[in-house]
Amino acid sequence: MFGAEKLALETKAYPTSQNGPVTIATFRFYLSALRLTYTDGSTYTEPNSFHLIDAEIDASQAFTLSTAPTKPLRSISFCVGVDSLTNTSGAHGGDLEPGRGMYWAWHSGYINAKLEGRSPACANPRKAFEFHIGGFQAPYRSLRPVTLVVPFGAGASLVIRADAARWLGQLKLADNSSVLVPGAAAMRVADGYAGMFSIGAGDEE
Amino acid sequence: MKNSRIRFAGEEAVPPNTAFRLALLILAALSLAFTTFSDQPVLFARPAGWPKPSYDFSRNPQTAAGFRLGRMLFYDPALSRDGSISCASCHSPQSAFTHSDHRVSHGIEGRQGERNAPALVNLAWNTSFHWDGGVNNLEIQAVNPVTHPNEMDFTMDEMVDRLNASRAYRGRFFRAFADSAITGQRVLKALAQFTVSLQSYNAKYDKYLRHEAGGEMSEPELNGLRLFRQHCASCHQEPLFTNNTFANNGLLPDTLLRDRGRYRITAQPDDDYKFRVPTLRNIEFSAPYMHDGRFRYLRQTIQHYTSGTIVPSPTLAPQLRQPVTLSTAEQRDIMLFLFTLTDKEFLDDARFRYQPE
Numbered sequence: 001m002f003g004a005e006k007l008a009l010e011t012k013a014y015p016t017s018q019n020g021p022v023t024i025a026t027f028r029f030y031l032s033a034l035r036l037t038y039t040d041g042s043t044y045t046e047p048n049s050f051h052l053i054d055a056e057i058d059a060s061q062a063f064t065l066s067t068a069p070t071k072p073l074r075s076i077s078f079c080v081g082v083d084s085l086t087n088t089s090g091a092h093g094g095d096l097e098p099g100r101g102m103y104w105a106w107h108s109g110y111i112n113a114k115l116e117g118r119s120p121a122c123a124n125p126r127k128a129f130e131f132h133i134g135g136f137q138a139p140y141r142s143l144r145p146v147t148l149v150v151p152f153g154a155g156a157s158l159v160i161r162a163d164a165a166r167w168l169g170q171l172k173l174a175d176n177s178s179v180l181v182p183g184a185a186a187m188r189v190a191d192g193y194a195g196m197f198s199i200g201a202g203d204e205e
Numbered sequence: 206m207k208n209s210r211i212r213f214a215g216e217e218a219v220p221p222n223t224a225f226r227l228a229l230l231i232l233a234a235l236s237l238a239f240t241t242f243s244d245q246p247v248l249f250a251r252p253a254g255w256p257k258p259s260y261d262f263s264r265n266p267q268t269a270a271g272f273r274l275g276r277m278l279f280y281d282p283a284l285s286r287d288g289s290i291s292c293a294s295c296h297s298p299q300s301a302f303t304h305s306d307h308r309v310s311h312g313i314e315g316r317q318g319e320r321n322a323p324a325l326v327n328l329a330w331n332t333s334f335h336w337d338g339g340v341n342n343l344e345i346q347a348v349n350p351v352t353h354p355n356e357m358d359f360t361m362d363e364m365v366d367r368l369n370a371s372r373a374y375r376g377r378f379f380r381a382f383a384d385s386a387i388t389g390q391r392v393l394k395a396l397a398q399f400t401v402s403l404q405s406y407n408a409k410y411d412k413y414l415r416h417e418a419g420g421e422m423s424e425p426e427l428n429g430l431r432l433f434r435q436h437c438a439s440c441h442q443e444p445l446f447t448n449n450t451f452a453n454n455g456l457l458p459d460t461l462l463r464d465r466g467r468y469r470i471t472a473q474p475d476d477d478y479k480f481r482v483p484t485l486r487n488i489e490f491s492a493p494y495m496h497d498g499r500f501r502y503l504r505q506t507i508q509h510y511t512s513g514t515i516v517p518s519p520t521l522a523p524q525l526r527q528p529v530t531l532s533t534a535e536q537r538d539i540m541l542f543l544f545t546l547t548d549k550e551f552l553d554d555a556r557f558r559y560q561p562e
Binding site: 056088090105181 | 389470
């Protein structure tokens with residue numbers, strides 16, 4: 001999403017209050033450790049829970065929890081990013097394949113989230129911004145937990161909105177338009193993606 | 206099929222008084238044994254008295270098919286974008302799985318890297334990889350040479366697509382992973398099954414410690430071992446001849462490369478100009494030496510530590526702050542000792558060599 005509408009990559013400049021008109025080129029993140037909490041207090045934890053959500057690939061934006069009980073939900077929680085054990089335990093498959101453009105080879109580790117695009121606010125000749133946010137070692141762990149309360153009466157199909165506008169709203173591109181390594185700056189940007197989620201209306205998508 | 210023929214020859218009753226036939230049978234068995242030997246897998250074995258390996262084998266259990274597939278991939282230039290470079294191009298078995306005569310190696314189109322290719326040996330004990338320790342797991346290391354523009358300059362996805370187009374590879378992946386779908390993960394795991402097998406523990410030094418035949422050390426070699434333990438072993442710890450840490454050994458920084466080593470990874474001022482403490486096993490064959498391959502001869506490496514050329518700096522290894530003074534004879538003895546780390550059984554092991562498939 002970008003604000004109230006479905007995000008269009010490259011083709012559209014979205015007006016923003018502090019960063020001017022913004023075009024998004026890449027919006028991609030790992031959603032992991034998904035857990036459902038039901039109104040009866042029980043929980044469901046998705047096994048091997050890693051999903052690479054990519055605004056460019058529609059198929060990445062929906063998945064089914066085939067073994068989860070269908071009961072009324074109280075809340076849903078997940079993490080943005082990849083946990084430290086997975087970061088240190090060798091080669092992984094599926095959405096964690098190191099060929100997905102979300103892995104740093106020279107300094108082992110997953111990129112938890114990527115946001116790239118252009119804005120006239122950026123203080124560089126290309127007017128481009130790029131945020132490759134990762135880091136799993138203390139004190140720069142950029143994994144972020146998210147918990148969302150599910151509104152009463154939600155059906156078996158739940159829409160989670162990931163709003164790039166909310167993430168960008170936490171960033172001042174004129175001051176910093178590029179974070180590509182783990183560190184204190186990445187930690188601040190990670191706080192931005194932790195706050196970009198909300199439960200959507202059931203009739204979306 | 207070859208194996209069953211060997212068994213057949215062994216089980217066959219030897220007719221009495223037919224020495225000629227017996228000799229022929231033995232010859233046949235020998236030649237079969239020879240041709241099948243190099244096709245045998247080498248599975249990891251922890252030598253007695255060695256520390257517990259760091260590599261987690263439970264996540265990538267070794268199999269004969271996995272080892273053979275890893276070996277095939279290791280020697281296959283299809284892993285590089287233009288099909289010209291294999292892993293073995295820079296990690297050749299003849300030179301202890303490093304690149305002899307090359308200060309730094311060249312990737313596709315003759316592109317040069319910035320660091321000396323390390324010897325691949327006893328990798329199960331490495332707690333990190335590369336001169337700067339930036340890579341945290343053996344399995345994931347191979348992503349670097351495949352994707353680095355100065356090495357194979359390929360992408361994992363394109364490499365996987367190329368392998369998937371090969372029927373022979375799909376068959377081999379099926380044998381190794383019970384699934385013919387080739388993925389980046391499986392390529393990496395197969396390569397690791399091969400490279401983790403590159404174990405060297407049968408040098409004269411090892412046999413000396415085990416009181417085995419072939420382990421008889423000369424007086425100068427024993428003196429070299431004594432001097433080594435006194436002056437070198439705090440970093441080059443036995444039996445791996447590394448302590449898996451990073452150190453600034455007082456080399457004059459190269460003003461062109463500006464390589465700050467471990468600092469690149471940690472951004473900690475304490476890590477400035479620190480590089481991996483490399484193993485010294487098979488050092489006789491792993492020239493040139495140091496992270497940038499600046500020393501062509503082993504004697505230059507020893508002289509670096511003993512002739513007052515150590516460059517002082519805030520991160521210089523504490524062990525090198527006091528000059529090490531060794532006579533020419535003592536330096537020679539250390540060198541003679543270092544030659545006892547040559548493991549011909551490992552270097553000449555046909556099972557690690559390229560096998561025509």
